[in-house]
Amino acid sequence: MKISFAKPDSDLEGALVLTVLEGRLLTATTRTVDSNSGGTVTRAIAASRFEGKKDQTLLILAPAGLAYAKLLLLGVGPAKALDAKLAQGLGGTVVSQLLTSNDATVTVAIDSIDGSALTPADFAANLGFGAKLRAYRFDRYRTKEKPEDKPSLKKLVLSVAEPGAAKKSFAPLAAIAEGVYLTRDLVSEPANVIYPESLAGRAQALTEHGIEVERLGEKHMRKLGMGALLGVGQGSERESQLVVMRWNGGHADKPPLAFIGKGVTFDSGGISIKPAGGMEDMKWDMGGAAVVIGLMRALALRKAPVNVVGVIGLVENMPSGSAQRPGDVVTTLSGQTVEVINTDAEGRLVLADVLWYTQDRFKPEFMIDLATLTGAVIIALGDQFAGLFSNDDTLSERLTAAGLAVGEPVWRLPLDDGYDKQIKSEIADMMNVGGREAGSITAAMFLKRFVKDCKWAHLDIAGVTWSKKDGSVTPKGATAFGVRLLERLVTDHYQAG
Amino acid sequence: MLTITYSRRAGPGALAIAAGSPAAQALLAQSDQPVFRDEPEQLLPILTPDGWRIVVGLGAPGGLSASVLRRIGGMLFARLAGGGIAHLQVDLALPSAQIAQLAYGMRLRAWRPAARYRQKADPEKIWHLNRVTLVCSTPKAVEACTVPLLQLASAVHLARDLAVAPANYLTPPAFVAALRDIEGVALELVDPARAGLALLQAVGQGSQYKPTLALLHWRGGAHQDAPVVLVGKGITFDTGGIDIKPRLNMHAMKGDMSGAAAVAGALQALAARRAPINAVGVLAIAENMPSGRALRPGDVIQGHAGLSVEVIDTDAEGRLVLADALSYAARRFHPSLMIDLATLTGAVEVTLGHHRAGLFTADDGLAASLVAAGEAEEEKLWRLPLTDRYDQAIASDVADLRNCTWERGPDALHAARFLQRFLPEGLAWAHLDIAGMSETDEDVPLGAAGPTGFGVRLLDRLLRDLFETAP
Numbered sequence: 001m002k003i004s005f006a007k008p009d010s011d012l013e014g015a016l017v018l019t020v021l022e023g024r025l026l027t028a029t030t031r032t033v034d035s036n037s038g039g040t041v042t043r044a045i046a047a048s049r050f051e052g053k054k055d056q057t058l059l060i061l062a063p064a065g066l067a068y069a070k071l072l073l074l075g076v077g078p079a080k081a082l083d084a085k086l087a088q089g090l091g092g093t094v095v096s097q098l099l100t101s102n103d104a105t106v107t108v109a110i111d112s113i114d115g116s117a118l119t120p121a122d123f124a125a126n127l128g129f130g131a132k133l134r135a136y137r138f139d140r141y142r143t144k145e146k147p148e149d150k151p152s153l154k155k156l157v158l159s160v161a162e163p164g165a166a167k168k169s170f171a172p173l174a175a176i177a178e179g180v181y182l183t184r185d186l187v188s189e190p191a192n193v194i195y196p197e198s199l200a201g202r203a204q205a206l207t208e209h210g211i212e213v214e215r216l217g218e219k220h221m222r223k224l225g226m227g228a229l230l231g232v233g234q235g236s237e238r239e240s241q242l243v244v245m246r247w248n249g250g251h252a253d254k255p256p257l258a259f260i261g262k263g264v265t266f267d268s269g270g271i272s273i274k275p276a277g278g279m280e281d282m283k284w285d286m287g288g289a290a291v292v293i294g295l296m297r298a299l300a301l302r303k304a305p306v307n308v309v310g311v312i313g314l315v316e317n318m319p320s321g322s323a324q325r326p327g328d329v330v331t332t333l334s335g336q337t338v339e340v341i342n343t344d345a346e347g348r349l350v351l352a353d354v355l356w357y358t359q360d361r362f363k364p365e366f367m368i369d370l371a372t373l374t375g376a377v378i379i380a381l382g383d384q385f386a387g388l389f390s391n392d393d394t395l396s397e398r399l400t401a402a403g404l405a406v407g408e409p410v411w412r413l414p415l416d417d418g419y420d421k422q423i424k425s426e427i428a429d430m431m432n433v434g435g436r437e438a439g440s441i442t443a444a445m446f447l448k449r450f451v452k453d454c455k456w457a458h459l460d461i462a463g464v465t466w467s468k469k470d471g472s473v474t475p476k477g478a479t480a481f482g483v484r485l486l487e488r489l490v491t492d493h494y495q496a497g
Numbered sequence: 498m499l500t501i502t503y504s505r506r507a508g509p510g511a512l513a514i515a516a517g518s519p520a521a522q523a524l525l526a527q528s529d530q531p532v533f534r535d536e537p538e539q540l541l542p543i544l545t546p547d548g549w550r551i552v553v554g555l556g557a558p559g560g561l562s563a564s565v566l567r568r569i570g571g572m573l574f575a576r577l578a579g580g581g582i583a584h585l586q587v588d589l590a591l592p593s594a595q596i597a598q599l600a601y602g603m604r605l606r607a608w609r610p611a612a613r614y615r616q617k618a619d620p621e622k623i624w625h626l627n628r629v630t631l632v633c634s635t636p637k638a639v640e641a642c643t644v645p646l647l648q649l650a651s652a653v654h655l656a657r658d659l660a661v662a663p664a665n666y667l668t669p670p671a672f673v674a675a676l677r678d679i680e681g682v683a684l685e686l687v688d689p690a691r692a693g694l695a696l697l698q699a700v701g702q703g704s705q706y707k708p709t710l711a712l713l714h715w716r717g718g719a720h721q722d723a724p725v726v727l728v729g730k731g732i733t734f735d736t737g738g739i740d741i742k743p744r745l746n747m748h749a750m751k752g753d754m755s756g757a758a759a760v761a762g763a764l765q766a767l768a769a770r771r772a773p774i775n776a777v778g779v780l781a782i783a784e785n786m787p788s789g790r791a792l793r794p795g796d797v798i799q800g801h802a803g804l805s806v807e808v809i810d811t812d813a814e815g816r817l818v819l820a821d822a823l824s825y826a827a828r829r830f831h832p833s834l835m836i837d838l839a840t841l842t843g844a845v846e847v848t849l850g851h852h853r854a855g856l857f858t859a860d861d862g863l864a865a866s867l868v869a870a871g872e873a874e875e876e877k878l879w880r881l882p883l884t885d886r887y888d889q890a891i892a893s894d895v896a897d898l899r900n901c902t903w904e905r906g907p908d909a910l911h912a913a914r915f916l917q918r919f920l921p922e923g924l925a926w927a928h929l930d931i932a933g934m935s936e937t938d939e940d941v942p943l944g945a946a947g948p949t950g951f952g953v954r955l956l957d958r959l960l961r962d963l964f965e966t967a968p
Binding site for chain 1: 847852881884887905907
């Protein structure tokens with residue numbers, strides 16, 4: 001779907017979307033269309049329950065006296081509530097109503113809304129952004145989709161008085177959408193296509209945007225001493241990988257921001273194998289790594305004035321004759337030893353080495369890791385919040401605020417020392433699991449042992465990475481939760497100038 | 498029972514002394530004990546010709562917070578209780594308020610299940626220590642600081658006594674009888690059948706004992722002041738009902754009335770110190786049993802608030818009895834503040850484990866006050882989301898609401914939101930899910946393994962902070 005911005009009345013084909021404020025208040029263009037069509041709009045509203053509430057719609061087919069095939073009335077809600085996030089949601093609503101409606105072109109008439117803080121240009125840009133996010137589909141492997149199920153919408157035109165300003169406002173959002181699309185593609189791909197080396201290859205493709213990419217194979221990691229990460233991958237035929245992505249958009253002397261992702265390309269659980277039901281979901285156990293790749297792309301595409309390093313640990317967790325066993329003790333890069341009680345608590349083993357490597361090598365401003373880490377976080381927070389754990393109050397507050405602003409909310413959970421004794425081991429420095437109680441917290445306490453004096457936040461995204469139902473700007477499937485959140489965090493607090 | 502007395506000077510016998518005192522230094526110099534670190538919770542008993550001297554580590558004088566002193570007291574009792582000393586004198590040269598906190602810690606720790614559940618005392622667990630004398634220059638001042646704390650400790654002990662009682666001893670009528678013994682509060686019983694508390698009625702209908710809503714009134718404030726209402730879940734035994742629980746550890750379900758026990762303890766504490774506020778304790782008491790007349794999964798019940806509830810899981814019964822209790826109390830008392838405590842969900846244990854209880858409220862100020870009170874009293878809370886984002890999970894196909902979903906998800910959040918739906922808007926309300934905190938399976942400084950009495954000290958502290966601090 002292509003998104004463009006144009007002056008009003010430049011296009012007359014397809015469907016026209018008109019805005020209506022709560023209380024059936026017609027905006028200027030809507031009023032004009034109404035009078036040009038002999039009161040079609042007001043008559044249709046009067047005959048319906050359409051009130052103009054946010055995301056309410058009313059479809060009018062073949063409107064008399066107009067060239068358009070159909071009109072879609074779009075409820076905006078009260079003017080004062082209209083902000084960027086709400087505008088994005090409206091874009092999502094337009095797409096959900098018209099994606100497969102047989103119209104190749106949809107024009108949305110953007111009017112100036114009195115009482116809203118949003119300019120028409122920003123309104124148009126954000127509506128376009130929401131539409132783009134919602135229009136995502138992963139249909140690479142459908143070979144026989146019926147024509148009526150395929151998207152018809154090819155072109156979304158945002159008709160606005162100042163298309164130049166809207167285009168300018170849209171550019172950074174388009175970059176974020178590119179990042180989100182990449183993340184969703186990587187998460188949606190099956191594990192026979194995306195495995196450590198192929199995922200590293202996808203990350204390497206970011207060099208075309210000016211990102212420096214390094215790949216470390218098993219030999220190199222063994223030399224460094226990454227015993228925890230390598231132990232997880234040793235049951236697989238596929239070679240484990242560590243990928244470092246660097247975007248140097250800031251001053252050379254500024255320490256980078258570090259984003260770290262768990263990339264278990266398939267998690268069978270290993271010898272502590274998972275039950276069969278739902279195991280196919282474990283193709284998205286690399287969601288954290290995919291978010292880091294998508295974020296790097298978004299930042300590079302908009303030439304963000306900031307230094308960022310993305311580090312992802314890529315492994316496949318498989319049972320086999322060479323697999324890690326429950327009870328094995330591994331030595332991490334930090335020198336600390338871990339007794340592997342459960343081979344299915346493998347994400348924290350990978351992250352332990354990647355966290356240590358990142359802070360040692362890059363001395364970053366902060367480290368934020370993302371991981372589909374625990375089932376416990378689904379019992380704690382469900383699919384509406386990611387779990388946030390941090391050793392820094394300011395970073396936590398910033399992440400919380402950014403999450404609310406973009407609609408990817410996080411909720412902070414505690415890291416008290418009292419939880420630490422749950423991961424004490426009889427024979428090593430620690431165990432990799434701490435029991436059923438406080439399962440997400442003990443996982444975070446484990447990671448905390450691999451953080452020195454660096455500001456650090458851990459996002460447990462196990463509940464939010466894959467959605468079973470459509471959301472306002474996220475079709476069901478891979479959400480890319482984290483790309484927009486972290487992009488906003490960087491934009492709001494860490495860019496030069 | 499540990500008796501606390503006060504004296505100006507020490508007599509012969511066992512004596513606890515501060516590690517930094519000249520007497521202790523002289524003893525440590527002679528002792529063959531290689532190192533003694535003068536830190537809180539370090540103890541060294543030394544037998545001298547004058548009797549036992551217990552060297553007590555206190556660390557730097559600035560580090561002695563109330564919480565550290567309580568821990569030292571708890572440790573002191575735990576270490577010495579079975580050691581042959583019947584009378585311990587404590588002379589640590591501390592200010593009155595500090596020695597009081599230490600004595601408070603000793604008394605909190607000096608609790609165990611009532612002897613009536615045993616034929617013979619366990620010889621491993623005999624306590625010799627039954628009297629502690631606080632030696633100080635101003636016994637009257639120390640006594641004045643200590644007595645209110647000991648009263649509070651008794652209230653915590655009441656909550657533990659109720660929670661530890663086997664469910665054949667503490668049946669619903671026996672629970673009510675125990676409430677009659679609380680001094681200074683007026684007990685009122687509400688018949689669920691007459692008051693329209695159909696949800697409470699339904700949960701109890703499988704049992705041979707009738708459910709009841711017990712109200713404990715304390716009127717220490719002005720006549721016209723709106724009361725504070727404290728609500729507790731009081732399921733004297735929770736089998737799960739027709740959705741019966743797995744048998745492993747089901748005996749622990751005798752503690753499913755710990756929320757109500759904490760409320761009873763809190764009311765006893767308010768009355769004991771004649772708190773200048775009005776308060777009502779609301780205890781939703783029922784037994785959840787499977788039987789030929791028990792509540793069935795799928796049943797629809799219309800409770801006090803008028804909302805109908807489809808019962809998906811008869812083992813999600815706590816939220817049913819609380820819904821009626823909260824609705825009834827909100828509409829009858831128009832409280833200035835309402836807090837409920839309940840051993841409500843397994844999900845909160847998966848979330849927060851055994852270090853913090855889940856706190857749910859829409860009121861940021863109340864959340865901050867509760868969190869602060871919890872930190873001050875070692876009864877820690879962590880706020881979790883109270884949100885309409887999960888309303889789909891408690892939406893029913895046939896009734897206004899359902900009590901839960903079988904889908905794997907944040908049941909503690911669903912339960913909190915379920916409760917909120919039964920309350921009038923704008924009411925200052927908080928819900929504490931104490932399922933992970935009502936019992937401890939290991940000894941802690943202020944209690945042995947078993948029921949903790951969690952909530953009594955937290956509530957007492959909160960109400961003092963909110964209503965009884967001089968402006």
